[in-house]
Amino acid sequence: MGSLESSFHLRRILVFVSFLLLLHPSRSQRGTPPDASAPAPSALDCNGVLLTYDFQRGQRLRPFVQDPNEQAWAFTATAAILNSGTADLDAWELLIGFRHREILVSASPAVLTDGSPFPYSTSNDSATSFSGYPNPDLKYPIEVAGDLSQISVQISIGGTFFGSPSPAAPLPSSLSLADPAFSCPAPAVPSNTSTSIATCCLPNPDFKPNTTTNSSDGSDSDSFLPRHSGDLTISYDVIQAFPSSYLALVTIDNHSPRGRLDDWRLSWEWMRDEFIYSMKGAYPLLVDVSDCLYGPQGEYYQDLDFSNVLNCETKPTILDLPPTSFNDTALGRIPSCCRNGTILPASMDPSQSSSAFQVQVYKMPPDLNRTDLYPPHNWKISGSTLNPDYACGQPIRVSPALFPDPSGLESNTSAIASWQVVCNISTPKAAKPKCCVSFSTYYNDSAVPCKTCACGCLANGGGRTCNATAPALLLPPEALLVPFDNRTATALAWAEIKHFNVPRPMPCGDNCGVSINWHINTDYSRGWSARMTLFNWEEVNFADWFVAVEMGKAYDGYEDTYSFNGTKMGNHTIFMQGLPGLNYLVAEMDGANPETDPRVPGKQQSVISFTKRTTPGINVAGGDGFPSKVFFNGEECSLPDIIPTSQGFRSGGAVGVFSLVLLLVASTLLLLRQ
Ligand SMILES: *[C@@H]1O[C@H](CO)[C@@H](O)[C@H](O)[C@H]1NC(C)=O
Ligand SMILES: *[C@@H]1O[C@H](CO)[C@@H](O)[C@H](O)[C@H]1NC(C)=O
Ligand SMILES: *[C@@H]1O[C@H](CO)[C@@H](O)[C@H](O)[C@H]1NC(C)=O
Ligand SMILES: *[C@@H]1O[C@H](CO)[C@@H](O)[C@H](O)[C@H]1NC(C)=O
Ligand SMILES: *[C@@H]1O[C@H](CO)[C@@H](O)[C@H](O)[C@H]1NC(C)=O
Ligand SMILES: *[C@@H]1O[C@H](CO)[C@@H](O)[C@H](O)[C@H]1NC(C)=O
Ligand SMILES: *[C@@H]1O[C@H](CO)[C@@H](O)[C@H](O)[C@H]1NC(C)=O
Ligand SMILES: *[C@@H]1O[C@H](CO)[C@@H](O)[C@H](O)[C@H]1NC(C)=O
Ligand SMILES: *[C@@H]1O[C@H](CO)[C@@H](O)[C@H](O)[C@H]1NC(C)=O
Ligand SMILES: *[C@@H]1O[C@H](CO)[C@@H](O)[C@H](O)[C@H]1NC(C)=O
Numbered sequence: 235m236g237s238l239e240s241s242f243h244l245r246r247i248l249v250f251v252s253f254l255l256l257l258h259p260s261r262s263q264r265g266t267p268p269d270a271s272a273p274a275p276s277a278l279d280c281n282g283v284l285l286t287y288d289f290q291r292g293q294r295l296r297p298f299v300q301d302p303n304e305q306a307w308a309f310t311a312t313a314a315i316l317n318s319g320t321a322d323l324d325a326w327e328l329l330i331g332f333r334h335r336e337i338l339v340s341a342s343p344a345v346l347t348d349g350s351p352f353p354y355s356t357s358n359d360s361a362t363s364f365s366g367y368p369n370p371d372l373k374y375p376i377e378v379a380g381d382l383s384q385i386s387v388q389i390s391i392g393g394t395f396f397g398s399p400s401p402a403a404p405l406p407s408s409l410s411l412a413d414p415a416f417s418c419p420a421p422a423v424p425s426n427t428s429t430s431i432a433t434c435c436l437p438n439p440d441f442k443p444n445t446t447t448n449s450s451d452g453s454d455s456d457s458f459l460p461r462h463s464g465d466l467t468i469s470y471d472v473i474q475a476f477p478s479s480y481l482a483l484v485t486i487d488n489h490s491p492r493g494r495l496d497d498w499r500l501s502w503e504w505m506r507d508e509f510i511y512s513m514k515g516a517y518p519l520l521v522d523v524s525d526c527l528y529g530p531q532g533e534y535y536q537d538l539d540f541s542n543v544l545n546c547e548t549k550p551t552i553l554d555l556p557p558t559s560f561n562d563t564a565l566g567r568i569p570s571c572c573r574n575g576t577i578l579p580a581s582m583d584p585s586q587s588s589s590a591f592q593v594q595v596y597k598m599p600p601d602l603n604r605t606d607l608y609p610p611h612n613w614k615i616s617g618s619t620l621n622p623d624y625a626c627g628q629p630i631r632v633s634p635a636l637f638p639d640p641s642g643l644e645s646n647t648s649a650i651a652s653w654q655v656v657c658n659i660s661t662p663k664a665a666k667p668k669c670c671v672s673f674s675t676y677y678n679d680s681a682v683p684c685k686t687c688a689c690g691c692l693a694n695g696g697g698r699t700c701n702a703t704a705p706a707l708l709l710p711p712e713a714l715l716v717p718f719d720n721r722t723a724t725a726l727a728w729a730e731i732k733h734f735n736v737p738r739p740m741p742c743g744d745n746c747g748v749s750i751n752w753h754i755n756t757d758y759s760r761g762w763s764a765r766m767t768l769f770n771w772e773e774v775n776f777a778d779w780f781v782a783v784e785m786g787k788a789y790d791g792y793e794d795t796y797s798f799n800g801t802k803m804g805n806h807t808i809f810m811q812g813l814p815g816l817n818y819l820v821a822e823m824d825g826a827n828p829e830t831d832p833r834v835p836g837k838q839q840s841v842i843s844f845t846k847r848t849t850p851g852i853n854v855a856g857g858d859g860f861p862s863k864v865f866f867n868g869e870e871c872s873l874p875d876i877i878p879t880s881q882g883f884r885s886g887g888a889v890g891v892f893s894l895v896l897l898l899v900a901s902t903l904l905l906l907r908q
């Protein structure tokens with residue numbers, strides 16, 4: 235009797251436990267479609283896309299600390315998307331505005347849209363973006379008879395947050411879809427004890443899609459997402475497919491007038507155990523097959539000679555080939571390949587604004603079917619230190635790309651499947667500029683050098699003591715020609731003559747690899763001119779450099795650049811590059827007599843002339859003659875806070891107006907007293 239009763243109890247417990255397990259979709263189910271059991275119940279009556287966020291559990295973590303705001307807690311939560319509308323929701327991106335310094339350790343079935351790995355700190359995001367993986371698309375109820383597994387997705391999120399949750403659950407501040415075609419009202423928080431928020435996204439009636447290509451480009455019954463625009467786009471086109479491998483063409487296109495890459499490095503993450511058998515037009519940083527030999531790939535491809543395999547890393551890094559490989563039949567012969575990793579803006583040279591290479595990929599079970607194609611995820615691209623930083627989204631399936639027939643026939647060849655990755659220039663909050671600007675004028679004999687620590691300073695001053703926050707010492711213009719370390723004597727002598735204060739310790743240097751001097755050269759009634767000088771303090775040459783200068787009022791008066799090729803680019807920006815033969819900014823060199831002469835920077839210089847006919851009332855010395863933004867090779871440079879004036883120095887902008895007013899008031903007072 236007793237044993238029967240206890241086994242009955244045991245069974246009840248087991249049923250209860252498995253019920254609990256059902257409610258918490260286990261993380262080991264990665265890669266399978268989400269459990270279709272009931273999406274989170276919500277009070278919202280939604281005929282659009284229902285987004286919910288359910289906080290499930292918080293557990294206090296050691297170390298226990300006194301300050302409740304610094305206490306770490308582990309949590310799990312479920313974010314769900316339920317498409318209750320009348321159209322597919324393709325390539326969704328879910329934005330969650332975490333605000334308790336959450337550190338995410340897992341999210342499945344999903345990936346972070348920007349490709350960041352876990353653990354991921356959300357503290358600097360205004361909203362963290364998730365994309366679907368492996369299934370990025372949701373169908374709508376009418377199409378699939380309400381099959382929850384096809385119209386909804388539930389993402390289990392695990393992580394750590396900081397603060398004191400009790401009694402309120404730490405809920406995010408916002409929940410929305412990234413797609414501008416939807417408007418998602420701010421989620422209502424029913425009470426301060428609730429553990430979930432929800433919002434219903436409806437199609438935005440004001441949204442006008444600007445799809446550049448109509449679907450006439452080869453797509454048939456399948457509806458594909460439009461190609462998007464971005465600073466840099468990468469297309470991943472499968473051009474040949476076999477049961478266990480495929481050949482993909484990867485094309486990187488630069489669309490931004492100030493985007494630029496030197497020595498690009500591209501990396502991605504294989505999500506399904508694929509490996510790279512061969513490549514043309516580029517090569518992996520590491521030729522390494524050990525991961526395959528000891529991994530499932532070696533077990534599956536028993537007969538494959540792995541000594542011919544190129545790379546088995548999960549996250550390979552790919553580099554461009556040198557131009558000499560272009561005609562190599564084994565490595566090159568891909569149009570737009572082999573340019574030593576240089577990608578220029580199209581405004582400079584359209585033929586050098588894209589890069590391409592081919593990669594042959596081997597797949598693993600269960601994807602051994604010609605039609606089972608999955609692109610790699612988590613793309614990242616970077617250039618040299620003086621290039622902008624890029625943030626890339628996840629690949630999105632687009633209509634198959636068309637390639638002109640190689641033999642010159644009038645027909646086009648269609649790719650088997652195409653994906654697009656969109657990357658945009660990003661400015662990390664903590665990032666330091668990599669170049670800086672100094673100002674000088676004919677009417678003031680002191681130059682305003684680059685800002686102290688414009689490009690960063692070592693925490694300990696690099697062994698020497700200097701003040702990282704004191705403003706830079708004004709200099710005689712010729713001191714700008716020598717390295718910072720050799721300016722000290724001149725700067726001190728100048729301060730003595732001019733009765734400037736000298737802080738002790740002295741201000742630190744700018745530490746910039748490239749600095750640009752903007753000198754007001756002349757200013758007369760009909761026009762004015764500036765002289766721009768580029769200094770290269772680095773050990774490397776810059777080939778094909780460019781500078782973009784944003785001028786305010788003065789832009790309309792731009793006339794000519796004499797020793798550079800300057801063009802007006804719109805948006806108040808003048809784009810300048812070296813003329814043919816003068817497009818090298820050489821590295822810093824030793825002086826003529828290294829014993830006594832300081833090292834000499836590489837220099838390029840040109841006079842730029844402006845007319846005042848089209849810009850009446852322009853006040854060159856008052857600030858209109860100075861650029862508001864300067865970019866070198868796409869990277870924004872640090873500008874000084876003050877400009878030289880004929881009376882002295884003043885900070886740019888509002889303070890300038892204020893001191894003008896003060897001057898007026900003072901002179902009025904003086905007049906009244908007389
Ligand atoms: C909800 O918040 C209010 C004000 O912040 C507070 O007075 C109240 O006690 C809270 N309710 C609960 C149940 O914590
Ligand atoms: C796209 O194609 C459809 C049907 O072929 C046509 O009705 C529509 O006007 C086209 N849109 C544009 C922007 O060309
Ligand atoms: C649509 O056009 C506007 C202005 O022309 C542009 O700012 C926006 O980025 C475009 N959107 C897409 C998705 O291309
Ligand atoms: C490649 O071959 C073509 C034609 O044979 C030649 O014009 C071109 O200069 C070669 N390019 C390089 C980089 O060797
Ligand atoms: C290619 O780039 C490397 C370094 O990135 C440089 O040393 C080399 O001179 C470049 N080659 C050419 C042909 O530009
Ligand atoms: C100057 O640059 C423009 C745009 O990049 C180009 O079309 C033009 O040929 C260049 N002129 C010279 C003299 O190099
Ligand atoms: C490959 O996929 C197609 C369509 O998904 C299917 O009809 C076919 O049976 C599959 N072939 C194999 C060998 O699994
Ligand atoms: C081939 O594709 C190009 C670019 O997509 C297009 O301009 C051209 O009209 C196409 N040619 C044919 C025959 O479809
Ligand atoms: C967040 O920004 C701060 C400075 O604004 C920086 O110190 C920190 O490293 C950043 N954190 C992450 C994870 O990027
Ligand atoms: C550095 O300069 C700033 C501003 O001039 C000053 O407030 C600070 O005390 C100086 N620091 C040191 C260590 O001298």
Ligand SMILES: *[C@@H]1O[C@H](CO)[C@@H](O)[C@H](O)[C@H]1NC(C)=O
Binds near residue numbers: 804805
């Ligand atoms: C001008 O600047 C605006 C905003 O900064 C930008 O949206 C637009 O694309 C720019 N236009 C050009 C031609 O660069």
Ligand SMILES: *[C@@H]1O[C@H](CO)[C@@H](O)[C@H](O)[C@H]1NC(C)=O
Binds near residue numbers: 829832833
């Ligand atoms: C310039 O400064 C560097 C670093 O302090 C020093 O090694 C070098 O001797 C100086 N050169 C001259 C000519 O003073």
